[in-house]
Amino acid sequence: MxxxxxxxxxxxAFSGIAAADIQAPPGSTYTSSRKLGRAISNIVYGFMEIPEQMVRKxxxxxxxxxxxxxxxxTSRALR
Structure with a gap:
């Protein structure tokens, strides 16, 4: 026993130490390439808000x- x-x-005790590193991973910095990628994805997938909101409403x-x-x-896509 x-x-x-x-x-x-x-x-x-050891599982708490192993999980402590998750708070700020090294890839979480906002670089210019990450901002550009998010902007492109917002432009490409922005039109999908129209059918999505139609279904939800x-x-x-x-x-x-x-x-x-x-x-x-439409208002969400153009925002």
Whole structure:
């Protein structure tokens, strides 16, 4: 019983040390290439907001959600 308690305590202590490095990974810096990549992806996939909002608003408001989703999706895509 004492051996299991020692092993469990050691496991708990060392697992905390192993998980401590996750807070700021080295790839999290905002470089110019990362900003450019995000801008290009926003431009390329921005039009997908229109059908996505149409589906979401239709689920929420029924038949009136279709035109409301078009307007909301267009405003989100152009933002």
């Amino acid at each position: 004492k051996k299991i308690l020692v092993i469990a305590t050691a496991f708990a 239709t689920e929420q408001y029924g038949n009136m959600g279709m035109p409301y989703g078009q307007v909301d999706g």
